[in-house]
Amino acid sequence: MTKLNNVIASSFRDPSGSVFSLDGCVYRRVNDAYKQNYDHLMESGLYRSLVDAGLLIDHEEVQVDCVHAQQAYKVLRPRQLSFISYPYEWCFSQLKIAAMTSLKIQKVAIDFGMSLKDASAYNIQFVRGRPVLIDTLSFEKYRQGQPWVAYRQFCQHFLAPLVLMSYTDIHLNQLLRIYIDGVPLDLASRLAPFRTWFKFGVLAHIHLHAKSQQKFADKGTKAASHRISRLAFAGLTNSLETAVKKLSWKPKGTEWGQYYDQTNYCPAAMEHKRQLVAELLEKIRPAVVWDLGANTGLFSSIAAEKGAQTISFDIDPAAVEKNYLQCTKRGENSILPLLLDLTNPSPGIGWQNAERMSFMARGPADTVLALALIHHLAISNNLPFDRIADFFARICDSLIIEFVPKSDSQVQRLLSTREDIFANYDQQAFEKAFCSYFAVKSRTKIRGSARTLYFMTRK
Amino acid sequence: MRIIVIVVAVVLAFAGELYAGMAYGANGSVNATGALAYIDPGVGSMIFQVLIAGVVASGFVIKIFWARIRSFFSRLFARGTKQESEQ
Numbered sequence: 001m002t003k004l005n006n007v008i009a010s011s012f013r014d015p016s017g018s019v020f021s022l023d024g025c026v027y028r029r030v031n032d033a034y035k036q037n038y039d040h041l042m043e044s045g046l047y048r049s050l051v052d053a054g055l056l057i058d059h060e061e062v063q064v065d066c067v068h069a070q071q072a073y074k075v076l077r078p079r080q081l082s083f084i085s086y087p088y089e090w091c092f093s094q095l096k097i098a099a100m101t102s103l104k105i106q107k108v109a110i111d112f113g114m115s116l117k118d119a120s121a122y123n124i125q126f127v128r129g130r131p132v133l134i135d136t137l138s139f140e141k142y143r144q145g146q147p148w149v150a151y152r153q154f155c156q157h158f159l160a161p162l163v164l165m166s167y168t169d170i171h172l173n174q175l176l177r178i179y180i181d182g183v184p185l186d187l188a189s190r191l192a193p194f195r196t197w198f199k200f201g202v203l204a205h206i207h208l209h210a211k212s213q214q215k216f217a218d219k220g221t222k223a224a225s226h227r228i229s230r231l232a233f234a235g236l237t238n239s240l241e242t243a244v245k246k247l248s249w250k251p252k253g254t255e256w257g258q259y260y261d262q263t264n265y266c267p268a269a270m271e272h273k274r275q276l277v278a279e280l281l282e283k284i285r286p287a288v289v290w291d292l293g294a295n296t297g298l299f300s301s302i303a304a305e306k307g308a309q310t311i312s313f314d315i316d317p318a319a320v321e322k323n324y325l326q327c328t329k330r331g332e333n334s335i336l337p338l339l340l341d342l343t344n345p346s347p348g349i350g351w352q353n354a355e356r357m358s359f360m361a362r363g364p365a366d367t368v369l370a371l372a373l374i375h376h377l378a379i380s381n382n383l384p385f386d387r388i389a390d391f392f393a394r395i396c397d398s399l400i401i402e403f404v405p406k407s408d409s410q411v412q413r414l415l416s417t418r419e420d421i422f423a424n425y426d427q428q429a430f431e432k433a434f435c436s437y438f439a440v441k442s443r444t445k446i447r448g449s450a451r452t453l454y455f456m457t458r459k
Numbered sequence: 460m461r462i463i464v465i466v467v468a469v470v471l472a473f474a475g476e477l478y479a480g481m482a483y484g485a486n487g488s489v490n491a492t493g494a495l496a497y498i499d500p501g502v503g504s505m506i507f508q509v510l511i512a513g514v515v516a517s518g519f520v521i522k523i524f525w526a527r528i529r530s531f532f533s534r535l536f537a538r539g540t541k542q543e544s545e546q
Contacts, residue, residue: 147508147512148508151508205511208511209503209507212507212510213500217503226508228508228512232516233512234519235512235516235518236512236515238519239511
């Protein structure tokens with residue numbers, strides 16, 4: 001019997017195979033065209049070596065009864081991922097470690113007589129805190145003399161955005177949201193400051209590379225006529241690795257970097273809030289928590305302690321960077337910090353707006369934490385309470401939300417620079433709007449503050 | 460030194476292009492030219508890769524060689540220290 005099935009829109013380009021979902025499980029189909037490469041991957045020891053090193057997603061070969069599995073060479077059931085994130089949601093260090101991982105995989109692959117035919121940033125996912133290649137069909141047998149076919153893709157997906165984030169502006173990773181196949185190198189070359197012409201890696205792989213693309217853009221040439229030695233092939237990987245390694249970014253001057261030092265909470269109020277959130281999470285026991293406006297992840301770590309897979313979203317690249325570096329340092333693997341502007345969250349992009357999922361399409365989460373967030377949505381962004389409630393009802397089953405009244409000094413700070421047109425911004429209006437979508441299970445005043453913590457479940 | 464050599468080599472290789480770029484003015488980029496849909500940046504990438512891979516390979520050889528020299532001397536030194544401590 002053919003069951004309900006669905007080919008995943010990000011995989012239709014690859015002639016080697018495709019990805020489909022069946023009964024909530026994701027499978028990878030291997031086509032006959034990829035048979036030799038797949039067999040080599042499995043039999044050469046490359047697969048085992050990469051999986052053991054935590055660099056490649058593991059899978060099992062399975063038999064499934066589905067139209068997309070028909071006439072397949074193999075059907076694989078990879079380890080299932082709970083959340084897919086995209087490079088335009090990663091902080092600097094996440095993109096950098098994803099780039100280094102791709103190059104590490106390429107180096108291991110060469111030792112086993114294979115090479116990456118794709119170096120797409122979308123093929124890397126953070127699985128329990130570590131970057132892992134999820135596209136098992138990314139490898140091809142290395143033929144002596146062949147250039148690295150994914151060289152341009154690596155430069156566009158990894159090196160160019162990293163260079164721009166490091167040298168020009170941290171927000172330029174958002175170019176990846178516009179250019180689905182990575183930042184065009186001529187654009188990167190023009191945006192990168194003059195001093196990058198004196199950095200060998202950037203000069204070679206971005207500036208001169210872009211010039212070369214421009215020079216040969218309309219000149220036909222046979223790929224087979226270009227050959228590089230094995231040594232040059234290794235040298236190229238090494239040069240890219242050095243170029244990436246040298247790039248750095250230190251958070252400074254962004255708006256939320258020292259947020260926890262600037263809140264109006266006295267230590268006792270903060271402690272009470274932590275205790276309340278911990279008690280609620282203990283009661284709910286959610287498997288997946290989205291912490292919205294997470295800053296550097298103080299409350300995300302409480303969710304992680306309670307065993308939840310936690311996605312820690314914030315709008316500020318500095319906060320996400322700090323959060324990620326802290327998680328790495330602590331060996332915290334249940335938290336994934338990501339960059340997200342809630343008022344303009346990641347859209348569905350690519351062919352038919354479906355190759356990369358929107359933020360909302362990746363939900364709902366079991367529980368959403370919205371702590372010290374409501375005033376930013378309602379006052380800074382003029383969003384009416386009922387729209388905010390509607391939004392939360394679409395992305396979670398239960399909600400832990402903090403109401404911050406007008407009398408609060410942080411709200412007063414927001415109002416000091418704008419006209420107070422928010423006559424309806426009070427606790428009563430807040431409750432009324434949220435009660436249309438949620439059932440309020442508890443409301444507790446946070447001691448030593450004017451704020452209230454609500455626990456609600458979706459109606 | 461290596462960087463100077465590379466810059467000179469690549470500037471020579473692209474001299475014609477740089478000249479053409481000046482004639483184009485600011486609009487001489489790939490994306491700004493007319494027939495965008497028919498332009499394949501992959502060709503230039505492939506040709507450039509062959510060129511740059513050759514250049515970086517020499518540096519790579521030196522790097523490997525240097526690491527070997529260092530490890531040889533560090534082993535020699537370590538052995539010397541060990542013998543001294545045994546005496």
